[in-house]
Amino acid sequence: MEKSKAHLPRRELSVGEVAARSGIAVSTLHFYEAKGLIRSMRSRGNQRRYPRSVLRRIAVIKIAQRTGIPLADIQKALSALPDDRQLMASDWERLSENWKADLNERIARLTALRDQLTSCIGCGCLSMRDCPLRNPHDTLSEKGTGAYLIEHAGEEKSEAVGQADTLAGF
Amino acid sequence: MEKSKAHLPRRELSVGEVAARSGIAVSTLHFYEAKGLIRSMRSRGNQRRYPRSVLRRIAVIKIAQRTGIPLADIQKALSALPDDRQLMASDWERLSENWKADLNERIARLTALRDQLTSCIGCGCLSMRDCPLRNPHDTLSEKGTGAYLIEHAGEEKSEAVGQADTLAGF
DNA sequence: TATTGACCTCAAGTTTAGTTGAGGTTTTAT
DNA sequence: ATAAAACCTCAACTAAACTTGAGGTCAATA
Numbered sequence: 001m002e003k004s005k006a007h008l009p010r011r012e013l014s015v016g017e018v019a020a021r022s023g024i025a026v027s028t029l030h031f032y033e034a035k036g037l038i039r040s041m042r043s044r045g046n047q048r049r050y051p052r053s054v055l056r057r058i059a060v061i062k063i064a065q066r067t068g069i070p071l072a073d074i075q076k077a078l079s080a081l082p083d084d085r086q087l088m089a090s091d092w093e094r095l096s097e098n099w100k101a102d103l104n105e106r107i108a109r110l111t112a113l114r115d116q117l118t119s120c121i122g123c124g125c126l127s128m129r130d131c132p133l134r135n136p137h138d139t140l141s142e143k144g145t146g147a148y149l150i151e152h153a154g155e156e157k158s159e160a161v162g163q164a165d166t167l168a169g170f
Numbered sequence: 171m172e173k174s175k176a177h178l179p180r181r182e183l184s185v186g187e188v189a190a191r192s193g194i195a196v197s198t199l200h201f202y203e204a205k206g207l208i209r210s211m212r213s214r215g216n217q218r219r220y221p222r223s224v225l226r227r228i229a230v231i232k233i234a235q236r237t238g239i240p241l242a243d244i245q246k247a248l249s250a251l252p253d254d255r256q257l258m259a260s261d262w263e264r265l266s267e268n269w270k271a272d273l274n275e276r277i278a279r280l281t282a283l284r285d286q287l288t289s290c291i292g293c294g295c296l297s298m299r300d301c302p303l304r305n306p307h308d309t310l311s312e313k314g315t316g317a318y319l320i321e322h323a324g325e326e327k328s329e330a331v332g333q334a335d336t337l338a339g340f
Numbered sequence: 341t342a343t344t345g346a347c348c349t350c351a352a353g354t355t356t357a358g359t360t361g362a363g364g365t366t367t368t369a370t
Numbered sequence: 371a372t373a374a375a376a377c378c379t380c381a382a383c384t385a386a387a388c389t390t391g392a393g394g395t396c397a398a399t400a
Contacts, residue, residue: 199343
């Protein structure tokens with residue numbers, strides 16, 4: 001099944017070809033290059049030339065992004081590969097294991113949230129003090145928006161919530 | 171158990187009090203107000219004064235955010251309440267049902283992704299053509315980053331993938 | 341050969357969700 | 371009454387992940 005003779009695959013791809021094949025805009029490829037996620041050789045005329053393996057790399061990047069990993073982290077992970085060499089199956093294995101773990105955590109967070117939501121739809125409490133939804137604190141807190149209780153305990157207990165802060169109170 | 175006499179809860183809260191109670195920065199409250207997520211009355215001296223119910227509203231906003239709903243959508247949802255009135259239990263019920271649905275979808279997406287990841291760790295293929303990870307296309311695609319295949323079919327099938335675009339090929 | 345399409349660089353703009361700061365006013369506490 | 375703490379507005383800045391545009395070069399084709 002060798003179609004070989006026809007036009008034997010050029011070793012190098014132009015940025016436009018990579019864009020077409022990967023479904024990523026040229027400008028994004030430039031951007032990724034600037035961010036150190038991919039690299040390119042240049043033609044005499046200074047145009048980007050990519051080895052076909054860049055497609056694999058991009059595939060990995062896209063998958064990582066889908067799992068919610070920020071580009072900066074993806075870049076770190078990729079460049080942490082010994083010598084920043086081409087991706088091999090074993091690299092993929094290691095990376096995807098990590099990302100899977102991340103994904104699992106995110107899923108766990110969201111699932112916990114959903115369950116709380118489910119149980120709080122009934123009660124409609126939203127009590128500052130009692131509602132698990134208001135206390136992500138003890139739960140795994142999703143992407144720490146950096147909002148922590150500033151005052152609490154004594155004051156909070158005696159003053160804050162009668163029924164006033166609940167929805168149920170209405 | 172009425173502590174009433176002590177200091178009967180002032181009806182209105184200052185922005186600082188709301189910030190302290192809700193764990194949200196004053197600047198963020200200003201910001202939310204600018205975005206139409208919350209509103210305030212003003213004192214003679216033009217300082218913000220909130221009814222205690224703002225705390226509930228903020229609670230709802232924060233929960234929605236945790237589920238990954240963008241502020242603009244939260245705003246829409248809140249202002250779509252008939253007459254933009256105070257949140258009632260029934261509103262909370264409706265909103266949280268919607269958001270729970272969103273959440274479920276996100277969870278489903280991520281779970282699907284994780285499962286694909288799991289199965290692809292073994293194979294390490296990442297084939298442009300065959301790998302489910304490369305074809306979010308038919309799956310629920312996570313937050314459409316707006317990257318669609320630009321060319322396909324004929325050309326893609328005959329030219330693209332020999333073994334070259336796979337990781338397994340290594 | 342000449343034109344057109346693909347590329348190049350660099351700067352600036354976009355969106356989301358806020359934060360920071362300057363310059364000035366109001367409240368609260370002493 | 372006065373000083374300190376809290377508040378006000380408005381503009382500008384941040385970060386992530388890109389996109390758009392201007393001004394100019396390279397390469398494939400008729």
